[in-house]
Amino acid sequence: MLALFVLIPLFVVLILNLLRFDFIKKIACWFGVVLTLAQIGFALFVPIDLLSSRSGFFAKYFAFNFTMDSLSKLMIVTIGIVVFTAIMIGQFTYSDDTKRFNFLNLILLVLAGMNGIVMVSDIFSLYVFIEIVAVASFVLISTYKDKLALESSFKYIVLSITATVFILLSISIFVLISGSTSFTAIANATKNSPSSSLIVIAVCLFICGAFTKGGLVPFHGWLPDAHSSAPSSISILLSGVVIKVTGIYPLIRIMNITGGGGNPVKNILMFVGALSIVVGALASLGQKDIKRMLAFSSVSQMGYIVLSIGIGTPLGLAAAVFHILNHAIFKSQLFANAAAVEKQTGTRDMDKLGGLASKMPVTGGTSIVAMLSISGIPPLSGFWSKLLIIIALWQSAHYAYAFIAVVASVITLAYFLSFQRRVFFGKLAEGLENVKEAKFGLVLPALILALLTILIGVFFPLVLNKLILPIQSILKL
Amino acid sequence: MNLILAMLIILIIAALMVVFSSRLLLAAISLAATSIMLTLLMFKLNSPIAAVFELSICAGLITVIFITTISFVKPVAQEDLIETRNKRIKKYAALPIILIIVGVVISYVIKPLVLALPAIVQEKNVANVLWNLRQVDLLGQAIILLVGVFGIVVLFKEGQKK
Numbered sequence: 001m002l003a004l005f006v007l008i009p010l011f012v013v014l015i016l017n018l019l020r021f022d023f024i025k026k027i028a029c030w031f032g033v034v035l036t037l038a039q040i041g042f043a044l045f046v047p048i049d050l051l052s053s054r055s056g057f058f059a060k061y062f063a064f065n066f067t068m069d070s071l072s073k074l075m076i077v078t079i080g081i082v083v084f085t086a087i088m089i090g091q092f093t094y095s096d097d098t099k100r101f102n103f104l105n106l107i108l109l110v111l112a113g114m115n116g117i118v119m120v121s122d123i124f125s126l127y128v129f130i131e132i133v134a135v136a137s138f139v140l141i142s143t144y145k146d147k148l149a150l151e152s153s154f155k156y157i158v159l160s161i162t163a164t165v166f167i168l169l170s171i172s173i174f175v176l177i178s179g180s181t182s183f184t185a186i187a188n189a190t191k192n193s194p195s196s197s198l199i200v201i202a203v204c205l206f207i208c209g210a211f212t213k214g215g216l217v218p219f220h221g222w223l224p225d226a227h228s229s230a231p232s233s234i235s236i237l238l239s240g241v242v243i244k245v246t247g248i249y250p251l252i253r254i255m256n257i258t259g260g261g262g263n264p265v266k267n268i269l270m271f272v273g274a275l276s277i278v279v280g281a282l283a284s285l286g287q288k289d290i291k292r293m294l295a296f297s298s299v300s301q302m303g304y305i306v307l308s309i310g311i312g313t314p315l316g317l318a319a320a321v322f323h324i325l326n327h328a329i330f331k332s333q334l335f336a337n338a339a340a341v342e343k344q345t346g347t348r349d350m351d352k353l354g355g356l357a358s359k360m361p362v363t364g365g366t367s368i369v370a371m372l373s374i375s376g377i378p379p380l381s382g383f384w385s386k387l388l389i390i391i392a393l394w395q396s397a398h399y400a401y402a403f404i405a406v407v408a409s410v411i412t413l414a415y416f417l418s419f420q421r422r423v424f425f426g427k428l429a430e431g432l433e434n435v436k437e438a439k440f441g442l443v444l445p446a447l448i449l450a451l452l453t454i455l456i457g458v459f460f461p462l463v464l465n466k467l468i469l470p471i472q473s474i475l476k477l
Numbered sequence: 478m479n480l481i482l483a484m485l486i487i488l489i490i491a492a493l494m495v496v497f498s499s500r501l502l503l504a505a506i507s508l509a510a511t512s513i514m515l516t517l518l519m520f521k522l523n524s525p526i527a528a529v530f531e532l533s534i535c536a537g538l539i540t541v542i543f544i545t546t547i548s549f550v551k552p553v554a555q556e557d558l559i560e561t562r563n564k565r566i567k568k569y570a571a572l573p574i575i576l577i578i579v580g581v582v583i584s585y586v587i588k589p590l591v592l593a594l595p596a597i598v599q600e601k602n603v604a605n606v607l608w609n610l611r612q613v614d615l616l617g618q619a620i621i622l623l624v625g626v627f628g629i630v631v632l633f634k635e636g637q638k639k
Contacts, residue, residue: 003616010620064613102631109624113617120613128617135621139628 001051002066002119005076009035009112013105025101029091032104033084036111040080043073066119070470074321075118075249077467078328081452082240083111085332088445089339090233092438103143107237110136114245123171124181126253130167130213130246134160137242140234141226152225159222163212166205167250173202174258187257194259203261206254207269214247216306217276220299224283227295228348232339235291239298240332244324248305252317255309256475266312273307274404276300281411285418290338290348293419294331297374300412301327304405308389311396314472319388322468326381326456330370333449337367340438340446341423350419355428359435362443364424366450371420373453375413381456384464481521488514489576496569499562501550505543512536526603 012035016028042051048068068076086107094100113132120126138160142153175181177198178189190199208219215223223243227235260266280300287293301323308320340363341356342348357364373380376387386409393402437443456463491514494507512535519528553561607615 006616006620010623013623063609064616066613102627106624106627106631109620109627112620113624116613116617116620122613125611125613125617128614128621132617132620132624135628136624139624139631142632145632 001053002068003064005039005115005119006064006066006112009108009115013108013112016101016105020101022097025097028101028104029087032087032108033091035108036080036084036087039111039115040077040084043076043080048073065121065125066116067121068119069474070467071249071252071321071474072118074325074467074471075245076115078325079111079114079118079241079245081449082237082328082332083107083114085240085336085445085449086233086237088441089236089336090231092442093232093339093343099143103140103231103233106136106140107233110140110237110242114241117245118249121184122182123174123186123254126250127164127167127171130250131164133242133246134164134213137226137234137238140237141230143231143234144229146229148225148229152222152229156222156226159212159219163209163219166209166212170202170205170209170254173198173205177202183253183257190258195262199258200261200265203254203258203265204268207251207265210247210251210254211272211306212247214243214251214302214306215299216247216272216302217279217299220276220280223299224292224295227298228289228291232291232335232342235295236332236335236339239295239335240328243298243302244305244328248302248309248320248324251306252309252320255312256317260312266310269310270307270398270401271310273303273305273310274401276303277307277404277408278303281408281415284415285411288350290341290350290419290423291335293350293415294334294338297412297415298327298331300408301331301374303408304386304389307401307405308392311392311398313392313396314475315388315395316392317475318468318471319385319392321471322388322464323382323385325467326373326385326453329449329452329456330373330382333366333370333446333453334374336442336446336449337363337370340442343442344435344438345432350422353423353429353432354426355424356432356435357424358428359432360424360437362437363446366443366446367424368420369450369453371416373457375416376409377413379457379460381453381460384457384460481518484514484518484521488518493573493576496572497562497565499558499565500553501547502544505540505547508543509536509540512540526606 012031016024016031048070052068087104090100090103090107094103110133113129113136116129117126117133120129138153138157141156142149171181174186174189178185180186193199212219227239230238255265255269277300280296280298280303284293284296284300287296305320305323305327308316308323310316338348340360341353344360345353345356347353369380373382376383378384386405390402390405393399393405488511491507491510495504495511498504498507512531516528516532516536519525519531
């Protein structure tokens with residue numbers, strides 16, 4: 001049944017293209033919306049055992065070897081939430097029916113690819129599915145076909161191929177060691193000597209690839225350009241989930257099945273994480289373009305996640321995954337707000353904006369929620385995941401890194417307050433007198449995500465016990 | 478062993494020619510030559526299935542596509558050609574040296590890493606490999622193909638209408 005998470009989006013794409021009528025093109029996005037909502041519902045409410053059952057008509061003919069554990073389940077939910085937002089925003093920002101239809105097709109293929117990444121149990125299949133998402137991202141980034149879009153797409157292609165070479169090289173070493181590409185075989189082969197130099201080399205090559213895909217400093221060169229030059233709905237997709245599913249998730253899996261190659265590798269992870277936190281936060285401070293600022297902020301938040309993975313304790317892993325979920329929610333929302341602002345005012349330059357809160361109360365209000373959450377203000381969701389990360393750091397006696405995490409959180413608050421003040425507060429900027437609140441369809445995703453941010457924060461114990469803490473059990477210790 | 482070494486050296490020379498060549502056609506043919514050497518190496522190393530794929534797709538199909546595309550392009554003037562070649566030689570002059578150094582370093586690093594490696598199970602039946610063992614990858618490749626089709630539609634067909 002798990003294969004349906006990949007096959008249904010594929011099936012919908014094929015059906016929609018067989019029926020390329022004009023009215024289908026108009027309503028096509030709603031298929032995507034229903035599909036993502038169904039995905040979230042199934043992943044949340046159907047037990048994993050039932051989802052993983054291999055009985056029935058379908059299993060007779062196809063033996064797709066997908067598996068699901070609590071980590072995959074949470075990732076499927078995260079993917080569903082972000083793709084839902086991206087489709088909703090895309091529906092109201094693309095004016096041309098054909099363009100919107102092509103966008104939907106590609107985004108559904110990305111959905112299939114990402115669902116595949118989080119459910120495969122074979123390292124080579126993991127690579128194949130990562131490539132699906134990468135190739136689709138190249139196209140989606142260059143949608144506008146202007147110089148900046150093509151340049152940033154090309155930059156992403158070059159860096160992504162470099163990452164792929166690293167990952168393939170690492171896969172070949174794992175095959176050499178274990179004689180197979182399945183996760184279990186690799187875990188068995190590496191069990192006896194997790195810190196043998198060949199395994200450390202393979203793990204290091206893999207994390208170099210994962211860092212590039214995840215936009216970690218110093219491999220982040222493609223990220224700010226790609227996120228700011230892509231259409232808003234694509235920025236939501238990239239920043240909300242693509243960098244996590246193609247970068248961070250494979251990293252967690254590999255660290256988990258190989259035992260992480262010992263302490264040196266974990267130290268590298270923590271160092272790169274801390275570096276990304278600081279560099280991303282400082283770079284965000286100096287940005288004028290809203291989306292560029294949000295992109296650098298993503299680099300910084302990815303740093304928190306990698307830092308937390310590097311701790312190597314069950315709590316560290318749970319905190320990292322919790323931050324993945326939270327970041328996906330509030331970053332998608334901030335990009336959705338940026339899309340609304342850009343659509344209504346025609347600019348993303350913060351110097352030309354100001355005082356929009358009175359004209360766009362919903363966008364301004366939801367933006368406050370997301371920005372407080374990302375800066376770690378209680379009782380919103382971001383506070384809890386950052387708190388867990390800092391507790392995990394403190395428990396494992398990494399006091400310096402804990403200090404960096406706290407200080408960077410203050411810098412985060414600084415640049416988001418500056419963003420809020422320059423865009424929504426203060427005197428209304430010239431030429432914005434006639435601006436109105438965006439269409440209901442455009443603010444609805446932001447409202448839903450803001451509500452989610454608040455709910456996860458308030459019902460934190462429930463979310464923690466039901467979704468986050470079970471993830472600790474996948475850790476191989 | 479010596480045969481493999483000779484093949485590897487030819488492979489590297491062909492690969493360097495791809496980078497150094499200032500004419501596209503020569504570069505494409507050198508790339509095909511690289512693939513053919515790789516195919517021979519794979520046969521020699523007992524991976525006939527991988528070798529067949531490498532020969533048919535990388536050496537065959539891709540070369541045909543490259544040469545077709547090159548035949549549509551206007552040839553470059555002789556002076557430009559020489560200029561490009563000189564530029565390229567300057568740009569990549571360090572490449573062979575770096576390759577040699579990396580090769581020497583790796584051979585020294587790998588030597589102490591001799592592990593008891595497991596024997597790789599040989600699967601002779603291609604159909605079994607594709608349809609039973611690697612079904613998920615096949616699905617993934619089908620999706621990549623679809624993404625490629627939509628990519629072409631988005632990037633090239635939409636532009637044509639304007």
